[in-house]
Amino acid sequence: MLECLCENFSLVIPTLLLGISYFLYYKKYRNYVFLQKDDAPNPNKPRGKCPPFYPNGWYRLLNSNELKVNEVKHFDYCGRNVVVFRGGNSKVYALDAFCSHMGANLGKGGVVKNKSCIQCPFHGWVFDGETGNCVVSSDNLTKKNIDQFEYHDIKESKKVDGEYLYKCYSGNINLKKYHVREINRHILIWYHSKEEFQENIPYEPLDLNVKLDYRGESINFVNCHIQEIPENGADIRHFDFLHTRLFPFTDLVGFEWRMLSHRASEDDLYDVMKHKYEFINDFKMKTLNTYLTESNKKYINVISLDSYVKILGWKFFVFNATGFQVGPALVNLFLKSKFWEVTFCQSITPLKKFNIRVSHQIYTSSYLPYFVSAFMLYSEVQQLFSDMLIWNNKTFAARLNYNLKTEADRNLISWRNWYASFYDGCNEFEKKQDALDW
């Protein structure tokens, strides 16, 4: 009896160790997070003659699980100050952060009331997230009546009719309401410099309806103009020069790439995107058919990337990626190999003019071991680091020297023209913002 117990006991320790190791492994790699410290070395360094800094489009603010019911957050990204909150009805709302009474920041101490309202921390005025209206209370959404006073001349404090302040408006007021979408586990916000497009949104983010398994994210901070980052995906030539290393310390194992970039609105898109391997071609055509529509293709650029791994001169195909650049700040990448599928969601958000937050979320086939998805995310971050060394130190090249005989340069010009369409009205908007920046 005693002998049997001793025998079994000798198994307890290895079993326990195995259990603990698996627990640690699971904790580390199940949802692998790579978070870079925001140590912008010099975000104010001049970077040449740049286009506007905050192109029009959908921007990712945060992950869905980072905003609980009744939680309030403040964002001053893209030159806007916005309060974002999740109402008692679980919906996400976004309004201008500064209260129209006396300018308190609703994102700092504001309290969610009832289903869709937020209350100002200064004197308790209530705003409805559904409309932006200042309302009587969170139970009574009738618009509140307001008298508005203004200085005759704020610079010289000129007195008119014996008064410095005059009544300039009487009626209802509201805060600017921003459109938000909660999609693919993210909370996205719509920014447009022109007021008319603030309401009439020309395209939507892609609803991936992801069936794959969420495996983690990387968050990095880059110092450059926003355009540099998506332009990289269309810059075919740099892949075979800058991104040839799989590990930073050796050349024995490396990458080779074959890359295409084409606007989704071009008539020959499907021909250009045809792939020589049938299983990739089927996947690619299905992906194009699923996500491209008549109304959104003007706002999408498609890329295709074949990845080969080279070991000691021997080369083999690993995967193809079909990528959609959707507007100025979102990219969805669909990777397909013989054995697995992976989707990356990339988003870039300018925190300041030259300080861009880059995030990647990875979703994989559920049977793929956690360490493999963690390694994929890690490899992706390694490639990003190669780019960051360039981006963090370069100037923006407004004028380029092209060799138009090459397809790569022709595509890059076409890409720049496409991206420039997202700058409509931004110059005027940003000039006004700069004037207020004191």
Ligand code: FES
């Ligand atoms: S400043 Fe918001 S209620 Fe007074």
Ligand SMILES: [Fe+2]
């Ligand atoms: Fe790159």
